[in-house]
Amino acid sequence: MKQKLLFLVSMFFSVVAFAQDIPVSNVPAVVKNSFTKAFPNATKVEWEMKGDLFNADFDIGRRDNEVWLNNKGAIVKHKQEIKGRELPAAVAKSLKQNFKAFWIDDVDKYVIGKEVFYKVELKTLTEEKNIVLDSKGAIVNRIL
16 A cells, blocks of 8 residues: 555656646746747647746647747647548548558647657547558657
C-alpha cells in the first residue's frame, strides 16, 4: 500500500513539474503578440510551460488547437483537430490501403517547422490504433 501511494504521489509531482499552468500575465509580451498575430480568432486560451516552451491550448470555432512557442515567440509546433474528410487524398488513400478494417475516429494535424503530419486514431469494434502519417501518406514512426 505504501508503495502504491508513493508511486501515485511521485507521478503527480512529475506531471506537475513537466507541464505547469501559468497565468497570461506571466507570458512574455513577445510570445503573446506572436500568438495573437498567428491566431487572431482564438478563444478559451490557457497557457502552460512545457519544458522551456510556452504552450497555448485554445479553440478556433469548435476545433481544439494547441501551439508551442519558444521564448522569442517563434512557433515550434501547432496541433489542430480536423475531420477525417479533411485529410489529404494521399493520406486517406494510405489509410484505406493499410487499415481496411478500421474507421477513423479522431484526427490531429501537426505542423512542425515546414513538415506536416497527421495523427489518426483508428478503431474497430475490438481494437484501437494511433498512426502517424506524413503529408504524402507515408506511415512514420514519430512521436508528436
